[in-house]
């Protein structure tokens with residue numbers, strides 16, 4: 001579904017990504033972790049071309065992201081993305097947040113779009129909040145709406161960039177629960193997260209990044225059993241003792 | 243001459259009202275046109291296409307460094323010449339009409355700076371979210387960035403409009419008759435400056451004060467809930 005091959009990226013002379021290679025198969029859940037500044041966000045943003053890269057290739061559902069002929073808006077519409085800071089549109093109601101891209105990008109009618117949005121809102125347990133504005137919801141609620149907004153586009157896969165790290169601890173689980181449910185339904189997911197409980201529960205593989213490189217790319221059991229690299233071991237010890 | 247005699251106002255009301263109507267019409271035209279062109283200029287300035295950046299920067303800098311009176315005069319002289327070049331025949335458009343054009347073009351420079359800071363105040367993540375949903379650049383601007391920028395900047399935009407409203411009086415330079423100009427002409431003839439200018443001041447005050455109250459009201463009504 002997602003094939004990342006030898007991707008390197010520079011900001012000026014600073015290399016953010018070094019020869020990254022991995023893949024996410026259909027219905028697979030891959031967790032990406034690593035210290036701050038290791039390039040996790042950058043890598044995941046390369047997948048839906050929010051960030052350009054200078055070397056290598058990324059193929060999503062058979063379409064090469066780096067190909068100048070690729071219709072990027074069309075590709076992105078099929079790849080759901082959830083951000084650390086939710087990024088709901090604060091000037092629109094929850095209903096409009098859920099409906100606008102369906103209407104303007106997919107060309108659905110307003111009624112159909114609202115209908116679909118409300119169904120997904122119900123699924124994340126927020127049906128009663130439809131008429132409110134994002135600023136009136138808690139962080140956890142906003143993030144669940146953001147997930148519903150991405151799902152409303154019928155994505156073929158979902159990207160998550162630290163979806164719970166801006167949340168108060170008591171709200172983390174309500175968001176993780178939605179993600180776990182998604183994983184169980186067979187959604188293809190690439191998640192940057194340090195929630196190792198989540199990784200243990202649903203991940204197929206765990207990727208560990210450090211200084212722009214993929215240092216470890218292992219099946220969940222192997223990763224938690226005994227990571228091969230010392231850096232991953234140190235990192236795991238640090239975040240598991242938290 | 244010793245007593246105040248406000249009958250001069252009543253006697254010339256129609257002429258004053260005509261002037262006020264003109265002032266308001268130019269204000270509204272230049273506000274709407276100026277915000278539209280200003281927004282386009284702001285987008286050009288912030289685009290990644292260098293010639294567009296230069297054009298927008300040049301536009302803004304030129305109009306912000308030339309006194310408005312001079313622009314009003316220059317455009318009054320130049321517009322007919324340009325029109326003649328295009329149409330091939332002499333097309334005098336008159337002082338009153340030339341001011342609509344001049345103020346729109348001039349104010350666009352100021353509105354564009356306001357819209358530029360408004361656009362820049364929108365977090366990068368909002369733009370990323372727009373793109374991630376499959377919006378094009380234009381859609382991201384139209385549905386995500388500009389509505390928020392506009393709301394954030396509304397008070398400043400309206401404050402600029404109040405300044406614009408007051409600046410319309412400069413059309414005296416080309417002999418057009420706005421509200422202030424009308425009062426001035428009557429004063430020259432009837433020699434009742436105190437009554438006339440008091441009335442003019444009161445009207446300007448009432449309109450500007452109402453507008454600034456409106457700014458406050460709008461601010462609380464359409465403010466983004468955060």
Ligand SMILES: Nc1ncnc2c1ncn2[C@@H]1O[C@H](COP(=O)(O)OP(=O)(O)OP(=O)(O)O)[C@@H](O)[C@H]1O
Pocket residue numbers: 011014016034035036037038039040041042043
């Ligand atoms: N626009 C940019 N220009 C220059 N350097 C950048 C830019 N964006 C990110 N970087 C640098 O690239 C590196 C990787 O950043 P990235 O955001 O991908 O890290 P991350 O692993 O997601 O970190 P975090 O856990 O803090 O989110 C960092 O060193 C960062 O400073």
Ligand SMILES: [Mg+2]
Pocket residue numbers: 040041042161162
């Ligand atoms: Mg990050």
